[in-house]
């Protein structure tokens with residue numbers, strides 16, 4: 001047993017050594033080997049299996065542990081989270097119900113209370129750790145739906161207010177929640193891609209006059225494309241006046257609530273009925289941990305609490321609300337330990353300082369690239385995601401920028417992803433990996449310069 005652990009440790013440390021050395025580090029493996037993962041009747045050898053993993057999993061596609069990952073929303077994955085997962089699996093604590101593991105439940109509740117405090121919620125709130133932001137956003141939609149006494153025949157009159165910057169998982173959630181036949185209003189945005197609140201107000205008035213029922217308003221607290229925060233304070237007032245469920249998607253940006261200097265941008269978030277934060281983004285955890293926080297905790301219980309005969313032994317010990325009563329899951333991964341362990345071990349201030357560094361690096365990147373000929377920066381980001389493009393006045397601008405991204409991917413030293421806004425191609429920079437430091441940003445700039453020279 002111990003020998004197995006040592007083999008795994010050796011593997012993990014050689015991986016970590018390569019990922020922390022910018023010269024050895026590869027962030028994207030395009031021409032990977034395709035392996036097979038068939039099970040066999042007999043036993044395998046652990047070293048061989050890890051070699052198989054290295055060749056066919058680690059060295060295929062993206063390396064999200066790398067500090068050179070500047071695309072999508074990176075996070076890198078804190079190592080002590082792996083230790084937390086290890087202990088969680090070894091002890092196999094069941095964190096779903098207070099009766100089964102009151103300590104694990106208290107730990108998960110404490111993680112959610114801490115995030116609720118960051119939002120500015122009071123003790124009436126309740127939160128639950130989910131698999132990620134998509135699951136948490138889906139659950140928010142379900143809680144909003146259940147908090148209204150709707151008949152399915154009312155669904156077609158309900159109106160969602162969103163922008164074209166709303167993350168696609170919201171639509172997935174709406175469809176999964178059975179509300180796909182509702183009405184959708186895409187409210188216009190200002191030049192920085194923030195919701196236009198005057199248009200929102202006018203649209204709601206018009207909907208009311210026409211007999212529709214304003215149902216849910218979704219705000220971004222850090223949009224995925226451009227990293228901007230919607231005018232949450234004004235949106236919360238409008239939501240209040242029209243009895244809308246106000247949901248804030250802070251999957252990407254919510255972590256920045258930890259940074260005092262950034263907090264004013266989130267003003268109004270405490271008035272949201274529900275908020276999503278992804279610890280696997282802003283708190284640098286490995287994939288697998290999102291959170292839904294609901295201002296009125298009773299509403300999340302009203303949506304998900306059930307009683308089953310075979311669970312009757314658990315009834316006597318409900319002094320702590322547990323995730324089985326506040327989510328659609330029952331048996332689930334004990335997610336609390338992978339969050340609590342790194343945050344307690346390092347201290348919250350280390351996480352805060354890392355977030356401050358990410359904002360600084362984003363500005364550094366943009367300040368540098370702005371000075372190049374023919375570069376446009378698409379928006380002033382609120383946080384650590386922004387868009388830019390090269391070849392400003394070139395007739396084949398979109399095509400050339402796309403070629404730059406392809407060239408970057410082919411080489412695999414620095415990873416950037418792209419997006420399309422109003423039909424135009426943009427390159428995105430997203431700085432959120434805790435391993436991303438100034439060397440990675442400098443390398444990213446050099447790689448872009450190199451790619452740009454190659455495509456013309």
Ligand SMILES: *Cc1c(COP(=O)(O)O)cnc(C)c1O
Nearest residue numbers: 132133134167169224249251252
């Ligand atoms: C990442 C993201 C999501 C989806 O969260 P997952 O954890 O990937 O499921 C939702 N909204 C925003 C703004 C995001 O950045």
